[in-house]
Amino acid sequence: MNVARARALLRGVWDFVVGDDWRTAVGVVAALALTALIADAGVSAWWLMPLAVLALLGWSVRRAARDATRRPDAS
Amino acid sequence: MSGPELGLALSVFLACAVEAVEALTIVLAVGTTRSWSSAMSGVAAATLALAVLVLALGPALTSLPLDVLRLLVGGLLLVFGLQWLRKAVLRRAGLKAKHDELQAYAEQTAAARAAGGRPARMDAYSFTLAFKGVLLEGLEVVFIVLTFGANQHRVGLAAAAAGLAVLAVVALGVAARAPLASVPENTMKLAVGVMLSSFGTFWGAEGAGAHWPGGDAALLAIIPGVLLAALATAALASPGDRRVWPAGRSAPRELTRRP
Numbered sequence: 001m002n003v004a005r006a007r008a009l010l011r012g013v014w015d016f017v018v019g020d021d022w023r024t025a026v027g028v029v030a031a032l033a034l035t036a037l038i039a040d041a042g043v044s045a046w047w048l049m050p051l052a053v054l055a056l057l058g059w060s061v062r063r064a065a066r067d068a069t070r071r072p073d074a075s
Numbered sequence: 076m077s078g079p080e081l082g083l084a085l086s087v088f089l090a091c092a093v094e095a096v097e098a099l100t101i102v103l104a105v106g107t108t109r110s111w112s113s114a115m116s117g118v119a120a121a122t123l124a125l126a127v128l129v130l131a132l133g134p135a136l137t138s139l140p141l142d143v144l145r146l147l148v149g150g151l152l153l154v155f156g157l158q159w160l161r162k163a164v165l166r167r168a169g170l171k172a173k174h175d176e177l178q179a180y181a182e183q184t185a186a187a188r189a190a191g192g193r194p195a196r197m198d199a200y201s202f203t204l205a206f207k208g209v210l211l212e213g214l215e216v217v218f219i220v221l222t223f224g225a226n227q228h229r230v231g232l233a234a235a236a237a238g239l240a241v242l243a244v245v246a247l248g249v250a251a252r253a254p255l256a257s258v259p260e261n262t263m264k265l266a267v268g269v270m271l272s273s274f275g276t277f278w279g280a281e282g283a284g285a286h287w288p289g290g291d292a293a294l295l296a297i298i299p300g301v302l303l304a305a306l307a308t309a310a311l312a313s314p315g316d317r318r319v320w321p322a323g324r325s326a327p328r329e330l331t332r333r334p
């Protein structure tokens with residue numbers, strides 16, 4: 001398999017899993033890491049993921065909505 | 076059937092039904108305008124490829140230690156589910172064009188006619204389009220079947236739910252002999268986004284070492300909580316003048332990609 005095909009394959013996997021908002025994926029990984037750290041310290045950590053989901057969804061939608069309404073052809 | 080198993084079956088069924096409706100539109104378009112036998116050959120080849128993928132990856136996933144599996148699957152489901160949820164919220168808020176099967180069917184048939192003449196026996200255009208359509212729509216289903224199924228060691232149940240959804244959609248499609256435009260696709264996509272995000276939250280936190288109050292029963296709070304959050308986010312994001320992209324109008328490129 002040549003380099004171009006490998007890159008195309010990786011790009012396809014990235015698009016499939018991460019999609020067009022990489023910040024959300026980074027946020028999920030960070031929230032899981034933080035949950036692991038808190039749980040490892042012996043503190044209750046279940047509450048963190050629901051809060052992270054709310055924040056990430058709101059943040060992602062807000063960015064998309066702002067981009068959409070800025071478009072000149074949106075009327 | 077336990078609560079999580081019911082959630083698994085329901086999530087997979089809904090996700091598969093939505094994807095099957097979209098694949099059916101493509102197959103119908105090339106089948107009616109060009110060649111049914113070539114289109115069905117494409118469907119069979121894609122189905123075989125998807126089945127091989129499940130058979131190959133299913134046992135590999137289920138052999139992982141439970142905590143690693145839950146962390147990995149939870150994280151992936153959450154990333155994947157938030158994509159579905161984000162787009163469902165944007166559709167509900169009127170910021171993204173809703174999927175319209177009749178529009179998609181019209182576009183596909185026009186493209187199939189424009190593609191030119193067809194050979195007598197095997198039409199490569201019909202085969203390729205049906206193969207790609209079923210494979211691409213099916214990959215998301217395979218991902219959901221594998222992640223949900225492996226996590227509960229019920230890949231068989233997940234695959235059965237997916238198969239049932241395909242049969243239901245095909246039966247409706249054969250009965251209607253038309254794209255299934257009346258299926259509430261956008262609502263189903265919102266439901267799938269809610270389920271993927273909820274189970275991803277639950278399993279991801281467990282895999283990271285957190286313990287949910289009430290164990291599995293916590294899902295009974297997480298699922299409605301995520302749904303309410305999605306509906307509230309859609310209400311807040313909705314522009315005052317209800318600017319909507321009707322089917323066929325150009326929405327920003329970043330809002331037109333899958334799911």
